Amino acid sequence: MSLTGDFRDATRVRVLLSAIAREAEPVAAHLGRPLQLMEVCGGHTHAIFRFGLHQLLPDTIEFIHGPGCPVCVLPVEAVDQAVSLARREGVILASFGDPLRVPGSRGSLLQARAEGAEVKVLYSPYDALALAKGNPHKQVVFFAIGFDTTMPSIACSLLAADRAGIGNLRFLCHHIRLLPTLNGLLEAGDIRLDGFVGPGHVSMVIGSRVYQPIASHYHKPLVIAGFEPVDFLQALYQLVLQLAQGRCAIENAYGRVVAEAGNPAALKAIDQVFESGVDSHWRGLGTVPGSGVRLRARYRHLDAAALLDPDAPTEAVAEPAYCNAVLTGRIKPHQCPLFRRHCTPEHPVGALMVSSEGACAAYYQYRLAAAPEEPGSDQ
Ligand code: SF4
Structure with missing residues (x-):
């Protein structure tokens, strides 16, 4: 198959659509409602609409859009921390583009920049090393967010900064781990879900094997999907087929990218730098047990959270319901x-x-x- 052409092939798409409709119909009839399937990843939400799949799929399929967009779940408090650091004299606050636009209780990082704060967009956390070296009299802070997908690059950048002995670069880390987040959703128990379309990018790092408890403990099927129409529909077909056959398993329909054990080098870097299992609060999700991380003690000298004023009043912020x-x-x-x-x-x-x-x-x-x-x- 070519990189995109065959994965957008109209004949394959039509065959899969008809197979999905055929398998979903009796299950939905039995349930008396459409199958409710969560696409965990925001990239999949976009693929569904970008390729018009929502218009091609039968009414027996309903998508629940999951929490797999790290910017969307970024809590107001995290934005406020970044904004307060950015407003400090002598600080350069750097991050990827999207977090700059997220509203906090006292505005966004973009607003802080408009008011004179030094806020920069970087395409890679590695660029923060050069930024710090080029500005030796400034404190550079990299505002690091993201699921397991972005954690390896942050971890490797932090390790490189540590090795190079760069003293004026720190990281403000608000990472969220996917598995505890899914567990938290399932434990909440107030969402009616028949199964998951598993994320492609996060799974590339963590692998497919780790999802096993979702099938064995929570009795929900999950199929990992890619982002082209044939990728996504193939995963959806496998998911619906499981429901039609009364099975519940973890399957991987994105095998050209996702390995059973994930990416060992990426997982090692994450584990070297971050301690997992921290209960953390996320926008829209509340406090999710074990979903957050903190820097290991060995790297705390690179933690920008230590620059925050511990006595600063924290404002209770109501997030839009x-x-x-x-x-x-x-x-x-x-x-x-x-x-x-x-x-x-x-x-x-x-x-x-x-x-x-x-x-x-x-x-x-x-x-x-x-x-x-x-x-x-x-x-
Ligand atoms: S306020 Fe409404 S439209 Fe805006 S991001 Fe929240 S849910 Fe979406």
Whole structure:
């Protein structure tokens, strides 16, 4: 198969669509409702809309858009920490592009930059090393976010900074690990879910084997998917087939990228730098046991959290309730009354409209031409 052409082949797509419809129909009839399947990853949400798969799939399939967009779950407190560091004299705050637009309680990093703070967008955390070396009289802080996918590059950059003895570079880390987050969703028990389309990128790092408890303990099937139409529909077919046959297993439909054991070098770097199992609070999800990380004691001298004022008053911030409902699959983005009227990618009210992977941004981008839907309507 070519890199994209065959994975977008119309004949293959048609065959898979018809197989999905055939297998889903009796299951949905038995349940008396559509199959409710969570695509965990924001990249999949975009693939569904970008390729128009939601219009091609039968009504017996309903997607619940999962929490797999790290910008969307970034808590207000984390943004506030980054903004307060950015506003300090002598600090250069660097990060990837999307976190700069996430609203905190006292504005975003972009607003801080407009007011004079030195905030830079970097394409790689490694660039922070050069930034620090080029600005020896400044304190450089890299605001690091992301799921298991971005953790290896942050870990390797941090190790490189440590080896090089760069004294004016620190990392403000707000990483979230996927497996505890899925466990937290399943433990909450108030979302009706029949199965998961597993994420492609995170699984490339953590592998497919680690999902086993989702099938054995929570009795939910999960199939890992890629991002091209044939990739995604193949995974969806396998998922629906499991439900039709009354099976519950972890399967990998993205074998050209995801190995059973993941990427051992990436996992080793994560483990070397980060301590996992920290209970952490996330936007829309609340406190999720074991979902966060902290730097290991050996690397605490590189932790930018130590620069924060421990006596600074923390403001209780109410996150938009609609974002929470979307993140946990209780409503669809267009059912939020703020969608498109008050919340747009240019002026996001919630983080789900900020990131290119956010569910609200996907609905906005790919449903823009449609007439405004009434809150409560679907499709
Ligand atoms: S439209 Fe905006 S406020 Fe509403 S759920 Fe989406 S991001 Fe949150």
